[in-house]
Amino acid sequence: MACQSVCVIMDEQALLGLNPNADARYRHRAMAYFEQLKESQDGWEVCAEALVKGIYNDDHVKFFCFQVLEHQIRFRHAGLSAAQQQLIRETLMQWLQMQLVSAEPEKPFIRNKAAQVFALTFVMEYLALWPKFFFDILTLVGLNPRGVDVYLRTLMAIDGEVVDRDILHLPDEICRNSLIKDQMRERCIPTLVESWFQILQTYQQSHPEITCQCLEVVGAFVSWIDLNLIANDRFVNLLLSQMSVMELREEACDCLFEIINKGMDPADKIKLVESLCRVLQAAGFFNVEQEEDVDFLAKFSRLVNGMGQSLVLSWSKLSKSGNVKDAAEALQALESKVPLLLRLLVHEDDDISANIVGFCYEYLHVLKQLPQLADQQKANLEAVLLAVMKKLTYDDEYNFENEGEDEAMFVEYRKQLKMLLDRLAQVSPELLLEAVRRVFNNTMQGWQTASFMEVEVAVRLLYMLGEALPASHGAHFSGDAAKTSVLQDMMRTLVSCGVSSFQHSSVSLEFFETVSRYDKFFLVEPQHIPIVLMAFLDQRGLRHGSPKVRSRVAYLFSRFIKTLHKHMHAFIEDVLTRIQDLLELNPPENGFPVLLTSDDQLFMFEAAGVLIVHGESPMERKMAMMTSLLQPLMDAFNVLLNKLSLERDEEKQNAIGDCLSHAVGFASRTSKAFSNKQTVKLSGCSEVYRGCLQTFLPALSVPLQRGSLRSAVRSFLHRMIICMEEEVLPFIPAASQHMLKGCEAKDLQEFIPLISQITAKFKAQVSPFLQQVFMPLVLSIFEVLGRPAEENDQAAALEKQMLRRSYFTFIQTVAGSGMNEVMANQGAENIERVVFTIIQGAVDFPDPIAQKSCFIILSKLVELWGGKDGMVGFPDFIYKHIVPACFLAPLKPSFDLSDAQTVLTLSECAITLKTIHLKRGLEFIQFLQQEYLPSLQVAPEISQELCQVLQQPDVKVLKNYIKAFFQRAKL
Template identity: 70%
Template sequence: MDEQALLGLNPNADADFRQRALAYFEQLKISQDAWQVCAEALAQRIYSDDHIKFFCFQVIEHQIKFKYSELTEVQQQLVRETLVTWLQAQMLNPQPEKTFIRNKAAQVFALLFVTEYLTKWPKFFFDILSVVDLNPQGVDLYLRILMAVDAELVDRDVVHTSEASYVINTLLKDTMREQCIPSLVESWYQILQNYQCTNAELTCQCLEVVGAYVSWIDLSLIANERFINMLLSHMSVEVLREEACDCLFEIVNKGMDPIDKTKLVESLCQVLQSAGLFSIVQEDDVDFLARFSKLVNGMGQALITSWTKLVKNGDMKSAQDTLQAIEAKVALMLQLLIHEDDDISSNIIGFCYDYLHILKQLSLLSDQQKANVEVRLVEGEDEAMFVEYRKQLKLLLDRLAQVSPELLLASVRRVFNTTLQNWQATRFMEIEVAIRLLYMLAEALPVSHGAHFSGDISKASALQDMMRTLVTSGVSAYQHTSVTLEFFETVVRYEKFFAVEPQHIPNVLMAFLDHRGLRHTSPKVRSRIAYLFSRFVKSLKNMERLRSTMLSKPKPYSDDQLFIYETAGVLIVNSEYSAERKQVLMRNLLTPLMEKFKVLLGKLVMAQDEDRQMALADCLNHAVGFASRTSKAFSNKQTVKQCGCSEVYLDCLQTFLPALSCPLQKEVIRSGVRTFLHRMIICLEEEVLPFIPSASEHMLKDCEAKDLQEFIPLINQITAKFKTQVSPFLQQMFMPLLHAIFEVLLRPADENDQSAALEKQMLRRSYFAFLQTVTGSGMSEVIANQDAENVERVLFTIIQGAVDYPDPIAQKTCFIILSKLVELWGGKDGPVGFADFVYKHIVPACFLAPLKQTFDLADAQTVLALSECAVTLKTIHLKRVRLVKLCVKLNASL
């Protein structure tokens, strides 16, 4: 053999050697006698290198697979003898071959079996068994050969396309069943018996073989007392039980007479249950439980298949016995279904689905069958177990709904009503589950929005009955937070119920407003209920009964109150009161905030302690936030004017804006005021404009990157909304804003400070977004009217952003700006020198940017940037062509 070429088989060899080895392999494949060299190398153990041995097997494999018929009988005999000689050598080898070599050898043996078993090598398995005996290394190879043979004959992962191949494989299996399968089965039993306590790996391999072959051999050879007892004993051995599970699954999965199948499954279940394997609560090995769940699923589906056949055959007595066997497995099935591990629960879904399908076929369910559906709806021996169960409850309901929504609705209704009839003496877990079941019905039995109480009369009636029970039973007073939250979540989910029965609204509102809700002792409960209350009020805003219930002045003390102020605003705006009355109510709501704000601001200015400053600034921010939330009830200036509330919000602006000049805790205070200004631009429109210059001046003092980044969207909002109305203001503040931005961007920073680098990147994006808003809003004169030096500086920053910064989002924005400027200024009326700027800088930028190494076309944002770059070039071309044509016309006219 070419020793130099063989060096390339080493995975660490360089590319040239590997290429040479590949070429050598191709050469050997077409050679007439190369396989003999490889066979001799294997039989005489000439090479110790694992990769060369594997290479030799590959050459022989190719010969058997594609050119075996070309060999003489003597040569074919040599192939057989070579493999047997190699196998015999393994019995004496102190170290077993590497796994990949053993697997390849097994594949070669299997190929030779398929080729010669029916003609020249009928004693294939007997010859192998005589060599390996009970030698561990030999048994390992024997089992690998068996699995390779099964893969060639029946493995569904191997595609056998031709009919001839199918016929040969069938003939091979038939011949094996006649001649050697009983002997093979006996060898498996001997291997399991000899190695079950000493070699777990071989035992598991043998169990895998049994599981593979049981699908096409006589089941009685395996499903007998001695084999089953051995397999069941393996179920109690930790290192064997997963493979034993899989083996039992294959036995159960074997096609057979339905009565016999029922007997087989029942006998297995009895032994497994006696061994304690059905008590899965204490089992913490999730890998085993996943295999066990698959086994239970197989047993359940096998019984259901038997039941279906028996019913079809008219054997109702046997069918009833099988149905009872199925019912006995349902409790175990449901336990596995609600397990927290997805592998375990998903493995049992087939049984669950098929069982519910059976129930759907039965016209009248027995009490036991109803109980099987309902038992897991109130599962939980202790709180810890209940928490885990609760996570899987939705899956159970969804599965039930898929097969029998009527059964699900009836089951939930019975559980719910039974539990709430005596809620005072019931554990919180059961009450919470009962209410949660009602809550989850909305998703398990979906309908179009708001149609739970219309359409299907039986469903609407059941839901309406349960909701009526929920709000009238008094269960909202149960002293447990989980029950309290579940109550309010369900009330809000089914808010359309109150359109059908509005008489219950006052009682529910009282629950929201008293110690059960917004005055609850738990901050967590208060926070969630504040949000739910806001949603509830919005959903019922057209109900007159609600109008006068809540128009009090909430006391600000935490973020939870944001929802309360928003709710109060909604109630005022949507009430039937006159505009004058609404104005009074809104002023009554906001005046205490403004008065409190002034007092707190004065205290902040005088505060010396930093913790005190932070606390006061936080209160000020809350006060502004509450005022902002009340404005959520308005959609635009028209609704504010209709309610007569413009004046009170203008007063709020007068009150809040002076805080911007406070030198303490600037970041917190500016954040709140900015948010309020955003809302007022929507609600007051041009009435807010007189306040913008002063506010902007204060917010541009002592700026950090984050301050500017958050301030620019406010200016963008004003620019986009008011356009030419704010042109004088923009021209005045344009360069002060840009100077503040440039000053921050030019500050030196540590190269390793990723946070600072990110802040600058985001500020740079905000800067370019601002320029895009200005140019896109038809206000390019704001830039053009600046000093020539400043205009030039701005233009060069855009070029720099398009080319120099490896930020495709900023690059895209810069090319959009350049394209717009060319469109606006590229004609004869553009600023002096802009035409030269186009050719000297914009055009080169369109080529320089894509040539940068950082311009990654595999990135979607970069592709968008390239697209805008192309648009810019097209705009330049069109604009200049038009200009040239215009000049030609002018010359002609002269």
């Protein structure tokens, strides 16, 4: 093909769109042209010729040509003729030849794409068509730096295609890749390794970037090639020499790490690690304090971590195999690395320290398994503990009020340190407890003059002991003076030394976190409760200068009150008085900064509710306190509700709506204090909650802010059904009436669980109400489901599906609640209409969750009305509609028997058939054999088999048979 024809065939206008700065019209045309070339039979040949003849200088066009070539090789290689495959090989080698002599090297992104195309060709052709792939490339490039660069990039691309475990491969690709690696080991790996050695030796001073690339290649390939080719004196000495070259040492470190990570025999691994360590130590690399390059030290720390973990694994394998002598040598090798481990662990740079945590953790695990610790090992333990304590400390730059990425990284690093602390506790709880006690007591004695970092970490360590120590080591408070634990002593010091007044948010937070974690301490020493309560209530806690502290303290205060409410009686009225301003609804137009957000206030209302309900006051006093807590909410609610109906500004409407919702939410949260033992009635609080219901329910009819307001009131109703028992029943009809007005799918879907909850809880008590509301509710549902919707409106379709499910769940609740009369008294026409919707749900909608509910309902209705003394006309309905549903639904193409939810539906379908047999007996069997199954063209012997299984008592046999029956029927 001549250049002339290439120029004609390539669409010059389309190529303009490849430039990133081209306008959208050209870019769109370029994309279309790319698709056209990919799909055409010979479009790739045009691109191949453009590459080898250097027709285009534009980098984006070159990249484009490689992309077309890549697509051809990846997806169409098998369909190419031998000549076309040869053309691809020649194209690549000619392009590579050009790189060796061209004036300017290609841009890195083009070289990467070219390497990818080389790698793809290799994968497709190496086993059968191009076994000399590497020989051809190495012969061509020799030690030309540009050629070597493409060769190394190609090797990394091959690693991505064939080896990289992070890339998901199909089973046949895995098989192919294994064959490729086997052939490479046999044919060319020694040659490749020799080429790497030559490259590393030749270019370490003149081309450090090529040397780094080569080190990356060695690191990538070492995991699956013969280690002796790399782990020998010649190669390792070269790598170690590169550890001393500033531009190379990070990559050399990574390469050594990959070599160390290679799976091998434990004894060989120990020899390799030890020889490497001797050389590194002799070269001065262990003097980490003198190294200023933190990036290199982070890599070196990772290498030491790898060496340490390798030694631990070797020791573990040797110990399990009973090889005592070699295991002892492994342990000795391991112990000799601990001084270096400790120097890296305490390094001021957290990345360097974090990279060694894995080795440290596993070393502690080794110590845990030893029957007895030597003095040096105990000293190592203590050194690790001191290092962890030091590294847990915040630094001056930590931004507590505006935490960013650095702060998030330190929080993650602290979690790693906590793992070490937990492991230390497993090895020697006594040592940990004693060390923390010493640090804590020393810090608390002089907290007034200590830095916030020292004080915070001292309290933090006390907090962390709770999880680290096993319960048998004093992580409990016995109340026995003779057994008073170290932990108990430290808690006593914490609450009495005045450190809660320390002026730093991190210390304040740690103080409250710790007293909340160890709330059981106050059960045995309740005399300290008043001091801590005051800290919660004043500027140290709920009135702290930091919003973050106030928010967290609100939650912790609620937790503290819930645990210790039995010891709070003397302080209830005082506490309620002190937090009164924090229990006020924040009106939208206030404009003043508030101490707590509405979310935080929820915890305050919950705490206030617990104090009132669980106090020892008489019922009248509880009623008075609860009224003074909730009445302001009701008063504000009435005012705001009137205001909402008059407000025209949408933004102000939203603010008022939010405020109304908060008022309902706060009242709802107080009800969390009640329990089965301590009901609203027994607490004397019925009247105030009735008042809340009367106040809040009218909001259900307000057209503005419907979503949030309805949701809040509905949640309150759910809570009242739980807490108020039958006292809530008089309010349900009015609430239902409000909620059924102008319903949307979502409103109904959220209303149905409320009715279902009432039905399940009160049963016969709500039967008259249910009979009354049943059809209005059902008709509302029908009306919403029948509304036309846009064909592609997926949100509306999903809402309808969820409403349909809710409807079937509701009918299921009614049918299963033993209130036969609710549906029976709806009139024949209405019953028929409802039952037809159940048949339709069982058969017509491909939603196994809804279908399952429908078959449960049908079983129940058969049980209720299908017997000799059942509902008139219902047996006919069974034969005309319910039996067909049991067969038509599973026969539908959408009924997927490999889906677990569908199989559950089929089980319910089987139970429905079984229930019909139990109610109708032989009559049903005759109907199946003589009428229904023949109408489905079921063979007589299969009909007989099915009917025999139906008559067996074990329904499990029927379920299994029915599944096989329909699997066979659908073949």
